[in-house]
Amino acid sequence: MVNKTLMADHNVALPVDSEEILAAAEGMAQTGIIVSINREVVGVLVVSDPLKPAAQEVISILKSMKIRSIMVTGDNWGTANPIAREVGIETVIAEAKPEIRNSRRGFEASGYRGMVGDGINDSPALVAADVGMAIGAGTDIAIEAADIVLMKSNLEDVITAIDLSRKTFSRIRLNYVWALGYNLLGIPIAAGALFPSTRFRLPPWIAGAAMAASSVSVVCCSLLLKYYRRPKKLDNLEIRGISIE
DSSP states (O other): OBOHHHHHHTTOOOOHHHHHHHHHHHHTTOEEEEEEETTEEEEEEEEOOOOOTTHHHHHHHHHHTTOOOEEEOSSOHHHHHHHHHHHTOOEEEOSOOHHHHTOOHHHHHHTOOEEEEOSGGGHHHHHHSSEEEEETTSOHHHHHHOSEEETTOOTHHHHHHHHHHHHHHHHHHHHHHHHHHHHHHHHHHHTTTTHHHHOOOOOHHHHHHHHHHHHHHHHHHHHGGGGOOOOGGGTTOEETTEEOO
16 A cells, blocks of 8 residues: 555556546545555545644644744655645644654754654654654654653644743753852852952851752752743643643
């Protein structure tokens, strides 16, 4: 069971009626799968994959977060373009072969680093991406290959994961500021920088307390992530008429 591109690569001619069925399927944003036995077309299967709930809203929120979304699929252009337009994705790569889907070179040049997928064919791309996110309801291979697994299989969790990672990196930078600040201030005083002018020396117990305070401040700053809440814009998100509680 293959598509038209693979049939052409193997010099298998498509009957007229098969071409008509495939064209009709593409017009309805469906995927046509050609069944061939001994280089002879014996049938055409037409399948469709419904959009996940809130896909359009999630893409819109990602745009507001300055994140550009692209769609890479092995489906034909006639199927891929209508779906991309429906959810608001501007960049589409359709009829992509595995070596194209799994290549990092083109995506790195454009600054793309993340991959979201749920199928067996997505697993090499999930490994190749800097951050691979697998849908919890996807295949075991995709889940094993991914860095992050969305357990609830909700696309809005992609936004939560990105937002949480940004908050984590922000907290790491803040911890560096705290630690660097204590050392920049404490080390010169401990070395006697103020002694010539003020005759002040840093007592050992104050130096020890400052070191402890530095560690405590960093730990407390990190523990504040315990109170992380997902973006408020997701609280009012409606999925096909179902409100997220």
